[in-house]
Amino acid sequence: MNALTTVPAQLSLGDWLADLAVQALIDEAELSPKPGLVDRRGSGAHSDLHLGLMQASALSLWPMFGAMADAARDAGELSQPLRETLGRLGREGEADMLRVTGGVNTHRGAIWALGLLTAAAALDSSALGPAAVALRAARLALLPDPGAPAGHASHGAQVCRRYGVHGAREEAQLGFPAIIRQALPQLARSREAGAGEQNARLDALLAIMSGLADTCVLYRAGLAGLACMQDGARAVLEAGGCASLAGRRRLGELERDMLRLRASPGGAADLLAASLFLDRLQPGLPAQIGSV
Numbered sequence: 001m002n003a004l005t006t007v008p009a010q011l012s013l014g015d016w017l018a019d020l021a022v023q024a025l026i027d028e029a030e031l032s033p034k035p036g037l038v039d040r041r042g043s044g045a046h047s048d049l050h051l052g053l054m055q056a057s058a059l060s061l062w063p064m065f066g067a068m069a070d071a072a073r074d075a076g077e078l079s080q081p082l083r084e085t086l087g088r089l090g091r092e093g094e095a096d097m098l099r100v101t102g103g104v105n106t107h108r109g110a111i112w113a114l115g116l117l118t119a120a121a122a123l124d125s126s127a128l129g130p131a132a133v134a135l136r137a138a139r140l141a142l143l144p145d146p147g148a149p150a151g152h153a154s155h156g157a158q159v160c161r162r163y164g165v166h167g168a169r170e171e172a173q174l175g176f177p178a179i180i181r182q183a184l185p186q187l188a189r190s191r192e193a194g195a196g197e198q199n200a201r202l203d204a205l206l207a208i209m210s211g212l213a214d215t216c217v218l219y220r221a222g223l224a225g226l227a228c229m230q231d232g233a234r235a236v237l238e239a240g241g242c243a244s245l246a247g248r249r250r251l252g253e254l255e256r257d258m259l260r261l262r263a264s265p266g267g268a269a270d271l272l273a274a275s276l277f278l279d280r281l282q283p284g285l286p287a288q289i290g291s292v
């Protein structure tokens with residue numbers, strides 16, 4: 001029994017969804033060994049991040065996810081005012097995150113992906129299958145966000161323009177294909193093959209990395225770095241995945257390459273957290289979550 005399976009009678013839909021979102025972020029951060037990323041072993045390719053900071057950052061986002069879910073439940077339908085509220089809550093959540101981390105960007109992409117998915121889940125808690133939730137999130141992401149600051153050239157915006165790739169915005173607008181077509185099917189296959197839960201989650205991360213245009217990797221290591229990440233991740237899966245000796249050797253090689261390039265797949269990590277969130281939603285609403 002744990003806090004996720006023992007749902008107290010008083011938990012509201014927003015509290016439940018916020019719990020799942022934060023737990024997914026903590027599970028992602030703690031999952032080890034992840035190539036180039038912060039995990040239980042250390043800081044990966046980062047000099048300003050560590051596990052404690054990732055955990056504190058994840059916890060700081062709980063009120064924001066709850067507020068996004070409540071806003072969506074109250075709105076009851078996809079609408080422009082709801083999109084504007086979510087944008088405002090996302091920016092406020094980002095400011096809270098930066099206060100907690102002393103200005104380090106830990107979870108910007110996760111606020112975006114998990115914020116949309118949390119709101120999408122709350123919009124219709126009778127349809128919590130991954131594809132249905134991702135589709136509602138995509139429809140939210142397609143609505144304009146007039147409150148977004150103009151003229152800010154984020155890392156993602158810079159490399160999307162330079163290399164002509166799709167970044168976090170388009171991933172959401174397309175209905176999270178990296179999650180729906182790569183991560184969740186791989187998670188199911190690896191579990192089915194008896195890989196064990198941690199190896200299955202690592203395999204899901206690698207499935208995302210094998211195709212994603214991760215703008216964090218592109219910003220630090222360019223197209224050659226991105227190709228190295230994608231090829232290396234595919235090689236681990238083709239060798240048998242993280243539960244196999246050959247796959248583990250390939251994972252070690254990928255890690256050495258990522259550290260040499262100072263490349264960290266932060267976008268893929270966010271999408272793994274979003275995948276774990278959708279995976280936990282699949283059984284549907286627990287009976288104890290009612291009209292609170």
Ligand SMILES: CC(C)(COP(=O)(O)OP(=O)(O)OC[C@H]1O[C@@H](n2cnc3c(N)ncnc32)[C@H](O[C@H]2O[C@H](COP(=O)(O)OP(=O)(O)OP(=O)(O)O)[C@@H](O)[C@H]2O)[C@@H]1O)[C@@H](O)C(=O)NCCC(=O)NCCS
Binds near residue numbers: 111155156271
């Ligand atoms: C619309 C936004 C998504 C803005 O997106 P944009 O691409 O313009 O901006 P970025 O600031 O680059 O943020 C995108 C973050 O998304 C993650 N990501 C990257 N590639 C992908 C992808 N292909 N698909 C999905 N997600 C992706 C990634 O987040 C992780 O990386 C962060 C660290 O990044 P960065 O600071 O660039 O990297 P460092 O190397 O550490 O920096 P240096 O040390 O080198 O200086 C980390 O936080 C991870 O989370 C990208 O960073 C959206 O963000 C937006 O509009 N937000 C405003 C409010 C809003 O609407 N909120 C949500 C409402 S529901």
Ligand SMILES: Nc1ncnc2[nH]cnc12
Binds near residue numbers: 037269
């Ligand atoms: N585990 C992790 N390491 C580095 N950046 C990240 N962004 C999201 N999760 C991350």
